[in-house]
Amino acid sequence: MGMEIAHIMASCMGGIRTSGDLVAWMQMTRRMRIHEAKAYVAEKLGVGIIDLTDEEIMRDIRKDLGIGTVTSIAGSPKGIRAKIKVAELLDINIRSVALFKSQMGF
Protein backbone atom coordinates (compact mmCIF):
# COMPACT_ATOMS: atom_id res chain seq x y z
CA MET A 1 0.00 0.00 0.00
CA GLY A 2 2.84 2.36 0.82
CA MET A 3 4.12 1.97 -2.72
CA GLU A 4 0.90 3.27 -4.27
CA ILE A 5 0.79 6.20 -1.86
CA ALA A 6 4.43 7.01 -2.61
CA HIS A 7 3.68 7.20 -6.35
CA ILE A 8 0.64 9.36 -5.67
CA MET A 9 2.72 11.77 -3.60
CA ALA A 10 5.62 11.85 -6.08
CA SER A 11 3.90 12.30 -9.42
CA CYS A 12 0.11 11.85 -9.35
CA MET A 13 -2.37 14.55 -10.36
CA GLY A 14 -4.40 13.98 -7.22
CA GLY A 15 -7.64 12.39 -8.41
CA ILE A 16 -10.75 14.13 -7.10
CA ARG A 17 -8.60 16.26 -4.76
CA THR A 18 -7.77 18.25 -7.88
CA SER A 19 -8.44 17.29 -11.52
CA GLY A 20 -6.73 13.91 -11.91
CA ASP A 21 -9.98 12.11 -12.58
CA LEU A 22 -10.87 14.58 -15.35
CA VAL A 23 -7.53 14.22 -17.11
CA ALA A 24 -7.72 10.43 -16.75
CA TRP A 25 -11.13 10.41 -18.47
CA MET A 26 -9.59 12.18 -21.47
CA GLN A 27 -6.81 9.61 -21.75
CA MET A 28 -9.37 6.80 -21.54
CA THR A 29 -12.10 8.14 -23.81
CA ARG A 30 -10.11 10.15 -26.38
CA ARG A 31 -6.66 8.51 -26.22
CA MET A 32 -5.11 11.87 -25.38
CA ARG A 33 -1.47 12.04 -24.37
CA ILE A 34 -0.86 13.73 -21.03
CA HIS A 35 -0.17 17.27 -22.29
CA GLU A 36 -3.13 17.23 -24.66
CA ALA A 37 -5.44 15.88 -21.95
CA LYS A 38 -4.33 18.53 -19.47
CA ALA A 39 -4.79 21.30 -22.03
CA TYR A 40 -8.29 20.05 -22.88
CA VAL A 41 -9.39 19.92 -19.25
CA ALA A 42 -7.80 23.28 -18.43
CA GLU A 43 -9.64 24.88 -21.34
CA LYS A 44 -12.97 23.36 -20.23
CA LEU A 45 -12.40 24.64 -16.68
CA GLY A 46 -11.03 28.02 -17.77
CA VAL A 47 -7.83 27.65 -15.75
CA GLY A 48 -4.13 27.28 -16.43
CA ILE A 49 -2.30 23.93 -16.56
CA ILE A 50 -0.54 24.72 -13.30
CA ASP A 51 -3.93 25.20 -11.60
CA LEU A 52 -5.07 21.65 -12.40
CA THR A 53 -3.16 20.23 -9.45
CA ASP A 54 -3.71 23.14 -7.09
CA GLU A 55 -6.09 21.99 -4.36
CA GLU A 56 -6.91 25.55 -3.32
CA ILE A 57 -8.15 26.40 -6.81
CA MET A 58 -9.65 23.08 -7.83
CA ARG A 59 -11.65 22.63 -4.64
CA ASP A 60 -13.86 25.63 -5.31
CA ILE A 61 -14.18 24.77 -8.99
CA ARG A 62 -15.27 21.22 -8.21
CA LYS A 63 -17.74 22.42 -5.62
CA ASP A 64 -19.23 25.05 -7.92
CA LEU A 65 -19.53 22.65 -10.87
CA GLY A 66 -20.96 19.81 -8.78
CA ILE A 67 -18.35 17.32 -9.95
CA GLY A 68 -17.48 15.99 -6.50
CA THR A 69 -15.16 17.22 -3.77
CA VAL A 70 -12.76 14.99 -1.91
CA THR A 71 -14.14 15.97 1.48
CA SER A 72 -17.73 15.00 2.01
CA ILE A 73 -20.17 17.88 1.91
CA ALA A 74 -23.59 16.65 2.97
CA GLY A 75 -26.00 16.72 0.06
CA SER A 76 -23.43 17.63 -2.57
CA PRO A 77 -22.89 15.46 -5.65
CA LYS A 78 -20.56 12.49 -5.53
CA GLY A 79 -20.51 9.21 -7.40
CA ILE A 80 -22.85 8.85 -10.36
CA ARG A 81 -24.41 12.29 -9.75
CA ALA A 82 -20.99 13.90 -10.05
CA LYS A 83 -20.06 11.77 -13.06
CA ILE A 84 -23.15 12.96 -14.94
CA LYS A 85 -21.78 16.50 -14.56
CA VAL A 86 -18.26 15.37 -15.52
CA ALA A 87 -19.53 13.80 -18.75
CA GLU A 88 -21.37 17.02 -19.64
CA LEU A 89 -18.41 19.23 -18.71
CA LEU A 90 -15.88 17.26 -20.74
CA ASP A 91 -18.29 16.32 -23.55
CA ILE A 92 -17.46 12.64 -23.23
CA ASN A 93 -19.37 9.40 -22.89
CA ILE A 94 -18.98 7.75 -19.49
CA ARG A 95 -20.52 4.32 -19.81
CA SER A 96 -21.85 4.07 -16.25
CA VAL A 97 -23.52 7.45 -16.72
CA ALA A 98 -25.09 6.38 -20.01
CA LEU A 99 -26.52 3.26 -18.36
CA PHE A 100 -27.80 5.21 -15.35
CA LYS A 101 -29.44 7.84 -17.52
CA SER A 102 -31.14 5.17 -19.64
CA GLN A 103 -32.50 3.56 -16.47
CA MET A 104 -33.77 6.91 -15.20
CA GLY A 105 -35.56 7.63 -18.45
CA PHE A 106 -33.40 10.67 -19.39
Add this chain to the structure above:
Amino acid sequence: MSNEITTRMGDGERVLFSAEEIREDIRVGTAQAAERAGIPALSAEEQEKLFDIIADPSRIVSVQPGEEVIVSDDGCSMSFYGGQDGGGVGAPLSRMQAVLTYERACGADTTSLGHSDYSFKPVKPIINFEANDYYNTSMVTTAPFFYGAQPNLGLYFQPDGPCPNAAELMPMGKIDAARQAQEEAAGHLTRDLVFVGSRLADVGLEGLNLDTSGSAGDADFLAALNAVARLKEKVPDLPILMGASGEFIIGMHGEVEYDGQRLAGLYPQDQVKVIETAGADIAGVAINTTTTESLPWNLSRSVTFMKAASEASNIPVHANVGMGVCGIPMMEQPPIDSVTRVSKALVQIGKADGL
Protein backbone atom coordinates in the same frame (compact mmCIF):
# COMPACT_ATOMS: atom_id res chain seq x y z
CA MET B 1 36.81 6.37 -3.59
CA SER B 2 34.43 7.70 -0.93
CA ASN B 3 31.10 6.02 -0.29
CA GLU B 4 28.71 8.87 0.26
CA ILE B 5 25.40 8.39 -1.58
CA THR B 6 22.71 6.06 -0.27
CA THR B 7 20.86 4.06 -2.89
CA ARG B 8 19.30 0.60 -3.24
CA MET B 9 19.88 -2.72 -4.91
CA GLY B 10 17.17 -4.34 -7.04
CA ASP B 11 16.06 -6.37 -4.03
CA GLY B 12 15.69 -3.26 -1.89
CA GLU B 13 18.92 -3.56 0.11
CA ARG B 14 20.32 -0.17 1.15
CA VAL B 15 23.85 0.40 -0.16
CA LEU B 16 26.36 3.25 -0.22
CA PHE B 17 27.76 4.17 -3.63
CA SER B 18 30.19 6.83 -4.67
CA ALA B 19 29.06 9.37 -7.25
CA GLU B 20 31.32 7.69 -9.79
CA GLU B 21 29.76 4.29 -9.14
CA ILE B 22 26.26 5.65 -9.61
CA ARG B 23 27.22 7.41 -12.85
CA GLU B 24 28.86 4.22 -14.11
CA ASP B 25 25.77 2.10 -13.37
CA ILE B 26 23.57 4.67 -15.12
CA ARG B 27 25.88 4.57 -18.14
CA VAL B 28 26.02 0.78 -18.28
CA GLY B 29 22.27 0.42 -17.70
CA THR B 30 21.21 2.72 -20.50
CA ALA B 31 23.82 1.24 -22.86
CA GLN B 32 22.51 -2.26 -22.18
CA ALA B 33 18.90 -1.25 -22.85
CA ALA B 34 19.90 0.57 -26.02
CA GLU B 35 21.85 -2.41 -27.35
CA ARG B 36 19.12 -4.91 -26.51
CA ALA B 37 16.22 -3.01 -28.04
CA GLY B 38 18.01 -1.09 -30.78
CA ILE B 39 17.00 2.26 -29.32
CA PRO B 40 18.94 5.41 -28.39
CA ALA B 41 20.76 5.46 -25.08
CA LEU B 42 20.11 8.34 -22.71
CA SER B 43 22.11 11.44 -23.62
CA ALA B 44 24.86 12.70 -21.32
CA GLU B 45 22.49 15.42 -20.15
CA GLU B 46 19.72 12.91 -19.40
CA GLN B 47 22.14 10.67 -17.56
CA GLU B 48 23.22 13.59 -15.41
CA LYS B 49 19.58 14.47 -14.71
CA LEU B 50 18.99 10.88 -13.64
CA PHE B 51 22.05 11.07 -11.42
CA ASP B 52 20.64 14.19 -9.75
CA ILE B 53 17.34 12.40 -9.06
CA ILE B 54 19.05 9.34 -7.61
CA ALA B 55 21.64 11.29 -5.61
CA ASP B 56 19.15 13.79 -4.19
CA PRO B 57 19.83 13.78 -0.42
CA SER B 58 16.10 14.05 0.37
CA ARG B 59 14.34 10.91 1.54
CA ILE B 60 11.47 11.52 -0.91
CA VAL B 61 11.62 13.26 -4.30
CA SER B 62 8.85 14.36 -6.67
CA VAL B 63 8.08 15.94 -10.01
CA GLN B 64 7.62 19.70 -10.13
CA PRO B 65 4.16 21.32 -9.97
CA GLY B 66 2.60 21.13 -13.42
CA GLU B 67 4.52 17.98 -14.39
CA GLU B 68 2.16 15.52 -12.67
CA VAL B 69 0.76 12.58 -14.65
CA ILE B 70 -2.09 10.12 -14.31
CA VAL B 71 -1.52 7.30 -11.86
CA SER B 72 -3.78 4.51 -13.08
CA ASP B 73 -3.93 1.32 -11.10
CA ASP B 74 -4.01 -2.42 -11.41
CA GLY B 75 -5.94 -3.61 -8.39
CA CYS B 76 -4.34 -1.16 -5.97
CA SER B 77 -7.42 -1.13 -3.76
CA MET B 78 -6.81 -4.86 -3.21
CA SER B 79 -3.74 -3.81 -1.23
CA PHE B 80 -6.05 -2.59 1.53
CA TYR B 81 -7.68 -5.96 2.22
CA GLY B 82 -5.28 -8.43 0.60
CA GLY B 83 -2.42 -10.41 2.12
CA GLN B 84 1.30 -9.78 2.04
CA ASP B 85 1.89 -11.90 -1.07
CA GLY B 86 0.15 -9.13 -3.03
CA GLY B 87 1.57 -6.33 -0.93
CA GLY B 88 -1.73 -6.14 0.97
CA VAL B 89 -2.05 -4.82 4.51
CA GLY B 90 -4.96 -7.05 5.50
CA ALA B 91 -7.40 -4.40 6.71
CA PRO B 92 -10.91 -5.86 7.08
CA LEU B 93 -12.55 -3.77 4.36
CA SER B 94 -15.03 -4.78 1.68
CA ARG B 95 -14.03 -4.23 -1.93
CA MET B 96 -16.30 -1.19 -2.20
CA GLN B 97 -14.88 0.31 0.98
CA ALA B 98 -11.34 -0.24 -0.28
CA VAL B 99 -12.09 1.38 -3.64
CA LEU B 100 -13.68 4.43 -2.00
CA THR B 101 -10.82 4.74 0.48
CA TYR B 102 -8.32 4.65 -2.36
CA GLU B 103 -10.29 7.28 -4.28
CA ARG B 104 -11.00 9.64 -1.39
CA ALA B 105 -8.31 9.14 1.24
CA CYS B 106 -5.42 8.59 -1.18
CA GLY B 107 -6.53 10.89 -4.02
CA ALA B 108 -5.93 8.29 -6.71
CA ASP B 109 -6.60 9.31 -10.32
CA THR B 110 -8.33 6.01 -11.12
CA THR B 111 -9.60 3.09 -9.08
CA SER B 112 -10.39 -0.50 -9.94
CA LEU B 113 -12.07 -3.71 -8.96
CA GLY B 114 -10.64 -7.17 -9.46
CA HIS B 115 -11.13 -10.77 -8.41
CA SER B 116 -8.67 -11.76 -5.68
CA ASP B 117 -7.05 -14.32 -8.03
CA TYR B 118 -6.53 -11.43 -10.44
CA SER B 119 -6.87 -13.62 -13.53
CA PHE B 120 -9.78 -13.51 -15.97
CA LYS B 121 -10.44 -17.25 -16.13
CA PRO B 122 -11.71 -17.58 -12.52
CA VAL B 123 -14.00 -14.59 -13.13
CA LYS B 124 -15.98 -16.39 -15.83
CA PRO B 125 -18.05 -18.68 -13.54
CA ILE B 126 -18.74 -15.84 -11.09
CA ILE B 127 -19.34 -13.11 -13.65
CA ASN B 128 -22.75 -12.19 -12.26
CA PHE B 129 -21.26 -11.71 -8.78
CA GLU B 130 -18.54 -9.50 -10.24
CA ALA B 131 -21.01 -7.58 -12.41
CA ASN B 132 -23.20 -6.86 -9.38
CA ASP B 133 -20.25 -5.64 -7.31
CA TYR B 134 -18.95 -3.56 -10.20
CA TYR B 135 -22.33 -1.95 -10.88
CA ASN B 136 -23.01 -1.16 -7.21
CA THR B 137 -19.58 0.36 -6.71
CA SER B 138 -19.70 2.34 -9.96
CA MET B 139 -22.75 4.15 -8.64
CA VAL B 140 -20.74 5.67 -5.76
CA THR B 141 -17.29 6.22 -7.29
CA THR B 142 -16.39 9.56 -8.87
CA ALA B 143 -12.96 8.85 -10.40
CA PRO B 144 -12.68 6.47 -13.41
CA PHE B 145 -13.35 2.93 -12.21
CA PHE B 146 -11.68 0.03 -14.05
CA TYR B 147 -12.23 -3.70 -13.84
CA GLY B 148 -8.85 -5.38 -14.06
CA ALA B 149 -7.22 -8.80 -14.18
CA GLN B 150 -4.45 -10.67 -15.95
CA PRO B 151 -5.07 -12.71 -19.12
CA ASN B 152 -2.79 -15.44 -17.70
CA LEU B 153 -2.67 -18.07 -20.46
CA GLY B 154 -0.97 -20.50 -18.07
CA LEU B 155 -4.32 -21.35 -16.51
CA TYR B 156 -5.48 -22.95 -19.76
CA PHE B 157 -2.87 -25.73 -19.73
CA GLN B 158 -3.28 -29.10 -18.00
CA PRO B 159 -3.73 -29.83 -15.13
CA ASP B 160 -5.39 -26.42 -14.53
CA GLY B 161 -7.01 -26.14 -17.94
CA PRO B 162 -8.15 -28.07 -21.02
CA CYS B 163 -5.06 -27.83 -23.27
CA PRO B 164 -1.96 -30.04 -23.34
CA ASN B 165 0.81 -28.42 -21.33
CA ALA B 166 3.15 -26.63 -23.74
CA ALA B 167 5.87 -26.32 -21.11
CA GLU B 168 5.92 -30.11 -20.77
CA LEU B 169 5.77 -30.77 -24.52
CA MET B 170 8.72 -28.55 -25.43
CA PRO B 171 11.39 -30.38 -23.36
CA MET B 172 10.22 -33.59 -25.07
CA GLY B 173 10.99 -32.02 -28.42
CA LYS B 174 7.32 -31.88 -29.40
CA ILE B 175 7.55 -28.32 -30.66
CA ASP B 176 4.66 -28.49 -33.14
CA ALA B 177 2.37 -29.97 -30.49
CA ALA B 178 3.45 -27.30 -28.02
CA ARG B 179 2.67 -24.59 -30.53
CA GLN B 180 -0.71 -26.13 -31.33
CA ALA B 181 -1.53 -26.30 -27.61
CA GLN B 182 -0.68 -22.62 -27.19
CA GLU B 183 -2.82 -21.62 -30.16
CA GLU B 184 -5.73 -23.62 -28.77
CA ALA B 185 -5.25 -22.09 -25.32
CA ALA B 186 -5.04 -18.59 -26.79
CA GLY B 187 -8.39 -19.14 -28.48
CA HIS B 188 -9.99 -20.09 -25.15
CA LEU B 189 -8.38 -17.10 -23.45
CA THR B 190 -9.57 -14.61 -26.07
CA ARG B 191 -13.12 -15.92 -25.79
CA ASP B 192 -13.02 -15.61 -21.98
CA LEU B 193 -11.62 -12.08 -22.10
CA VAL B 194 -14.34 -11.03 -24.54
CA PHE B 195 -17.02 -12.78 -22.45
CA VAL B 196 -16.00 -11.10 -19.20
CA GLY B 197 -15.46 -7.71 -20.84
CA SER B 198 -18.82 -7.88 -22.62
CA ARG B 199 -20.76 -8.86 -19.52
CA LEU B 200 -19.20 -6.08 -17.50
CA ALA B 201 -19.86 -3.67 -20.37
CA ASP B 202 -23.54 -4.52 -20.00
CA VAL B 203 -23.50 -3.02 -16.49
CA GLY B 204 -21.78 0.23 -17.47
CA LEU B 205 -18.10 -0.75 -17.30
CA GLU B 206 -16.06 2.47 -17.40
CA GLY B 207 -12.75 0.86 -18.33
CA LEU B 208 -11.18 -2.57 -18.72
CA ASN B 209 -7.58 -3.30 -17.72
CA LEU B 210 -5.82 -6.29 -19.31
CA ASP B 211 -2.91 -6.30 -16.91
CA THR B 212 0.38 -8.20 -17.33
CA SER B 213 -0.44 -9.39 -20.85
CA GLY B 214 2.07 -11.83 -22.28
CA SER B 215 3.11 -13.33 -18.95
CA ALA B 216 2.97 -16.80 -20.53
CA GLY B 217 4.62 -15.66 -23.74
CA ASP B 218 3.71 -14.47 -27.20
CA ALA B 219 0.51 -16.54 -27.50
CA ASP B 220 -0.70 -14.93 -24.25
CA PHE B 221 0.00 -11.47 -25.71
CA LEU B 222 -1.74 -12.43 -28.96
CA ALA B 223 -4.85 -13.58 -27.10
CA ALA B 224 -5.03 -10.23 -25.33
CA LEU B 225 -4.58 -8.28 -28.58
CA ASN B 226 -7.31 -10.31 -30.28
CA ALA B 227 -9.61 -9.73 -27.30
CA VAL B 228 -9.01 -5.97 -27.41
CA ALA B 229 -9.84 -5.90 -31.13
CA ARG B 230 -13.02 -7.97 -30.71
CA LEU B 231 -14.19 -5.98 -27.70
CA LYS B 232 -13.65 -2.74 -29.59
CA GLU B 233 -15.79 -4.11 -32.45
CA LYS B 234 -18.49 -5.17 -30.04
CA VAL B 235 -18.34 -2.26 -27.57
CA PRO B 236 -16.57 0.60 -29.39
CA ASP B 237 -16.91 3.07 -26.50
CA LEU B 238 -15.29 0.78 -23.91
CA PRO B 239 -11.94 2.26 -22.78
CA ILE B 240 -9.26 -0.44 -22.59
CA LEU B 241 -5.87 -0.31 -20.91
CA MET B 242 -3.58 -3.11 -22.07
CA GLY B 243 -0.38 -3.55 -20.11
CA ALA B 244 2.59 -5.77 -20.90
CA SER B 245 4.39 -8.09 -18.52
CA GLY B 246 8.03 -7.66 -19.40
CA GLU B 247 10.53 -5.71 -21.45
CA PHE B 248 10.30 -8.15 -24.34
CA ILE B 249 7.65 -10.67 -25.31
CA ILE B 250 8.89 -14.16 -24.59
CA GLY B 251 8.73 -16.43 -27.64
CA MET B 252 7.17 -19.49 -26.03
CA HIS B 253 5.47 -20.12 -29.39
CA GLY B 254 7.84 -18.11 -31.53
CA GLU B 255 5.78 -17.72 -34.67
CA VAL B 256 2.48 -16.04 -33.78
CA GLU B 257 1.85 -12.69 -35.41
CA TYR B 258 -0.57 -9.82 -35.02
CA ASP B 259 -1.33 -7.66 -38.05
CA GLY B 260 1.73 -9.10 -39.77
CA GLN B 261 4.02 -8.39 -36.83
CA ARG B 262 5.76 -11.32 -35.15
CA LEU B 263 5.22 -10.89 -31.43
CA ALA B 264 8.12 -12.89 -30.00
CA GLY B 265 10.94 -10.62 -28.95
CA LEU B 266 9.08 -7.32 -29.26
CA TYR B 267 10.48 -4.60 -27.03
CA PRO B 268 8.35 -1.81 -25.51
CA GLN B 269 8.66 0.59 -28.44
CA ASP B 270 7.08 -2.09 -30.66
CA GLN B 271 4.72 -3.49 -28.02
CA VAL B 272 2.95 -0.14 -27.78
CA LYS B 273 2.45 -0.07 -31.54
CA VAL B 274 0.64 -3.42 -31.70
CA ILE B 275 -1.40 -2.50 -28.61
CA GLU B 276 -2.41 0.71 -30.39
CA THR B 277 -3.22 -1.19 -33.59
CA ALA B 278 -5.48 -3.59 -31.69
CA GLY B 279 -7.50 -0.60 -30.50
CA ALA B 280 -6.50 -0.15 -26.85
CA ASP B 281 -6.68 3.37 -25.46
CA ILE B 282 -3.75 3.22 -23.04
CA ALA B 283 -0.63 1.04 -23.28
CA GLY B 284 1.29 -0.23 -20.27
CA VAL B 285 5.04 -0.83 -20.31
CA ALA B 286 6.80 -3.19 -17.90
CA ILE B 287 10.58 -3.38 -17.57
CA ASN B 288 12.11 -6.17 -15.52
CA THR B 289 14.02 -5.26 -12.36
CA THR B 290 17.20 -7.28 -11.81
CA THR B 291 17.59 -7.90 -8.08
CA THR B 292 21.38 -8.24 -8.16
CA GLU B 293 21.92 -4.90 -9.89
CA SER B 294 21.57 -1.43 -8.37
CA LEU B 295 18.68 0.99 -8.57
CA PRO B 296 20.77 3.34 -10.78
CA TRP B 297 21.37 0.47 -13.22
CA ASN B 298 17.76 -0.75 -13.19
CA LEU B 299 16.23 2.71 -13.38
CA SER B 300 18.55 3.80 -16.16
CA ARG B 301 17.46 0.81 -18.24
CA SER B 302 13.79 1.40 -17.48
CA VAL B 303 13.90 5.08 -18.37
CA THR B 304 15.67 4.25 -21.64
CA PHE B 305 13.00 1.72 -22.65
CA MET B 306 10.19 3.99 -21.45
CA LYS B 307 11.40 7.01 -23.40
CA ALA B 308 11.61 5.00 -26.63
CA ALA B 309 8.11 3.58 -26.09
CA SER B 310 6.65 7.00 -25.36
CA GLU B 311 8.21 8.46 -28.50
CA ALA B 312 6.90 5.58 -30.64
CA SER B 313 3.33 5.72 -29.37
CA ASN B 314 0.31 7.74 -30.46
CA ILE B 315 -1.71 6.70 -27.40
CA PRO B 316 -0.97 7.37 -23.72
CA VAL B 317 1.75 5.14 -22.28
CA HIS B 318 1.75 4.28 -18.59
CA ALA B 319 4.78 2.71 -16.91
CA ASN B 320 4.00 -0.29 -14.75
CA VAL B 321 5.61 0.58 -11.44
CA GLY B 322 4.62 -2.22 -9.13
CA MET B 323 6.99 -4.44 -7.19
CA GLY B 324 9.89 -5.60 -9.35
CA VAL B 325 9.17 -3.60 -12.50
CA CYS B 326 10.50 -0.40 -14.09
CA GLY B 327 13.20 -0.04 -11.46
CA ILE B 328 11.04 -0.60 -8.37
CA PRO B 329 12.87 -3.03 -6.06
CA MET B 330 11.57 -6.60 -6.10
CA MET B 331 10.13 -6.94 -2.61
CA GLU B 332 6.75 -6.79 -0.87
CA GLN B 333 7.40 -3.40 0.73
CA PRO B 334 9.49 -1.29 -1.67
CA PRO B 335 11.25 1.57 0.16
CA ILE B 336 9.66 4.92 -0.62
CA ASP B 337 13.02 6.56 -1.34
CA SER B 338 13.42 4.23 -4.31
CA VAL B 339 9.74 4.35 -5.32
CA THR B 340 9.67 8.14 -5.55
CA ARG B 341 12.94 8.25 -7.50
CA VAL B 342 11.55 5.76 -10.01
CA SER B 343 8.34 7.76 -10.23
CA LYS B 344 10.09 11.07 -10.87
CA ALA B 345 12.60 9.71 -13.39
CA LEU B 346 10.02 7.88 -15.50
CA VAL B 347 7.95 11.05 -15.81
CA GLN B 348 10.71 13.64 -16.25
CA ILE B 349 13.11 11.66 -18.42
CA GLY B 350 11.05 8.69 -19.63
CA LYS B 351 8.17 10.99 -20.71
CA ALA B 352 5.50 8.67 -19.33
CA ASP B 353 1.89 9.81 -19.73
CA GLY B 354 1.05 7.98 -16.56
CA LEU B 355 2.14 5.33 -14.12
